[in-house]
Amino acid sequence: MSEQNQHLELALDPYTPSQIAERVETAGVAKAHMATIPLLTLSVLAGAFIAFGGAFFTLAMTGGEMGLGPGRIFGGVAFSLGLILVVVGGAELFTGNNLIAMAWADKRVTFVELLRNWALVYLGNFVGSIAMAFMVHWSGTLQLGGGAVAETAVRIAEAKVQIPLLEAFFRGVLCNTLVCLALWLCFAARTIISKIFAIIFPISAFVALGFEHSVANMYLIPVGMLAADPANASISIFGFVSNLVPVTIGNVFGGSIFVALVYWIIYRRGR
16 A cells, blocks of 8 residues: 555656756657647647637736736736646647757757747747637627627737837746746646646736737737727737737747756756
């Protein structure tokens, strides 16, 4: 009986940080070598999954009277749905795949393979997110509460396109630092419930603090554009691109350098 308990405890114990680094690197190699069609398909799914989180977040932020902090934390918990679907359901997310930089640093993945993965996943995420924006718009769910959800979607999009470029970059850096840390914690977990808890707190934090996630914005800004009055020129394609470019660069910097390369230096360099 004691031996069985020992095996059970071992099965439930989290992986150590050095083991996490090895698992992240091995996963990065597999992702970089994935065939194009499965990679693109899983990327479209991830864009849709994050959009589900964005739609849930938009509803959660509508009509709330909890105050700034509690309200944003509640919205962050709702948005966590997106990454939970990606991790548990299985999908390829651009911001999470910035962790492949660890495998590149260890020379197990070439720079071309790294860029190929990022480009294809980014494209697939964009397609999935935009498709969801149109489907949510056509579904009529934005008219819940007499159009209150649509008004929230417009306000969210307006706020995002007005962020100055430098602020958008640093919000992107901080966002993907937390996103990749959430995924790092998931690699420590051995059970689904552990992975879900590992996701909720970092993701709730980045949402509540107003950091910027490129794939989330691929849904949140277009759905706000679709929900806005045609005469409303405050949300434009130019504003969308002006947000997406610095946020994407910031996401790459935060995930690849602040998480992947830092942990590579600590646990994998010289091995």
